[in-house]
Amino acid sequence: MKLAGRWILVTGASSGFGAAAARRFAGEESHLLLGARRDERLAESAAAARAAGAASVHHHSLDVGRTASVEAFLDWARSLTPRIDVLINNAGGAHGLDPVATARDEDWEAMVQSNFLGLLRMTRAVLPLLPHHDGAWILNVGSIAGHRGYEGGAAYCGVKAGVRLITESLRLELNGTGIRVGSIDPGMAETEFSDVRFKGDTTRAAAVYRGVLPLTADDVADSMVWMASRPPHVCVDELILKPTDQAAFHKVHRRT
Numbered sequence: 215m216k217l218a219g220r221w222i223l224v225t226g227a228s229s230g231f232g233a234a235a236a237r238r239f240a241g242e243e244s245h246l247l248l249g250a251r252r253d254e255r256l257a258e259s260a261a262a263a264r265a266a267g268a269a270s271v272h273h274h275s276l277d278v279g280r281t282a283s284v285e286a287f288l289d290w291a292r293s294l295t296p297r298i299d300v301l302i303n304n305a306g307g308a309h310g311l312d313p314v315a316t317a318r319d320e321d322w323e324a325m326v327q328s329n330f331l332g333l334l335r336m337t338r339a340v341l342p343l344l345p346h347h348d349g350a351w352i353l354n355v356g357s358i359a360g361h362r363g364y365e366g367g368a369a370y371c372g373v374k375a376g377v378r379l380i381t382e383s384l385r386l387e388l389n390g391t392g393i394r395v396g397s398i399d400p401g402m403a404e405t406e407f408s409d410v411r412f413k414g415d416t417t418r419a420a421a422v423y424r425g426v427l428p429l430t431a432d433d434v435a436d437s438m439v440w441m442a443s444r445p446p447h448v449c450v451d452e453l454i455l456k457p458t459d460q461a462a463f464h465k466v467h468r469r470t
């Protein structure tokens with residue numbers, strides 16, 4: 215399916231996968247609606263997408279963790295377009311790597327609000343704008359963390375497992391509308407993910423990728439474009455994308 219002229223909404227577009235997705239869909243000459251909380255970083259992503267050839271680029275502050283913010287974002291979006299062809303529910307991330315015994319409420323709440331409730335809120339708000347039987351997509355960003363648990367990952371793994379089941383439930387609810395619902399579930403990718411998880415401890419964040427060739431944000435964005443551009447009768451239910459060096463969360467080949 216050609217993506218030129220299609221309207222693509224990307225949440226969490228101020229860095230990482232979302233910023234890369236904005237550039238990659240721009241290269242397909244799509245129209246872009248970009249949201250995140252950090253306005254300056256969002257404006258930089260928008261400028262990069264413009265330079266990459268987007269049909270048009272629009273950005274607006276968005277906190278998926280607050281219903282009022284999601285509704286204000288959608289009011290703004292509706293003033294620009296009556297339809298959205300691809301919703302990329304990407305906003306989220308991990309906060310902390312603490313075992314349940316010592317983890318903090320505020321970290322759990324942030325993860326549930328963005329990765330889980332935020333995805334549901336955005337989907338509810340965008341559904342009326344997704345055209346039926348015209349190749350529309352809801353593309354959710356999950357994680358390999360949603361497939362297997364790991365120590366210190368209880369809440370993050372839990373919300374990403376939730377993304378898998380939300381994706382599956384939505385696919386059932388929307389069967390017959392022609393709207394496709396799928397998830398992309400990456401493994402280790404070097405973005406700001408670990409800086410956020412470790413609250414700005416860049417040494418600890420860098421250690422995650424030591425000696426490994428991780429995925430890049432562009433690798434993930436390329437796969438999003440591939441999924442979205444399949445013909446309308448093809449739905450990619452779930453795409454797991456890992457670095458070759460990562461056989462499983464714990465099994466990582468390090469060169470140094």
Ligand code: NDP
Pocket residue numbers: 225226227228229230231232249250251252253255276277278279304305306307308327328329332355356357358399400401402403404405406407408410431
């Ligand atoms: P980044 O930290 O680089 O990007 C996260 C993005 O999410 C930012 O743009 C951030 O913007 C946005 N975001 C976070 N919370 C909110 C919120 N409440 N409202 C709106 N936007 C929000 O990390 P990644 O690009 O790696 O992460 C993107 C997604 O990919 C996340 O869902 C993450 O869980 C998932 N993922 C990451 C993997 C990795 O190894 N990097 C692997 C598998 C999945 P801002 O702070 O400006 O609001």
Ligand code: 8X3
Pocket residue numbers: 356357358359367400401402403463
């Ligand atoms: C991020 C990947 O494996 O660090 O979702 O949880 S992992």
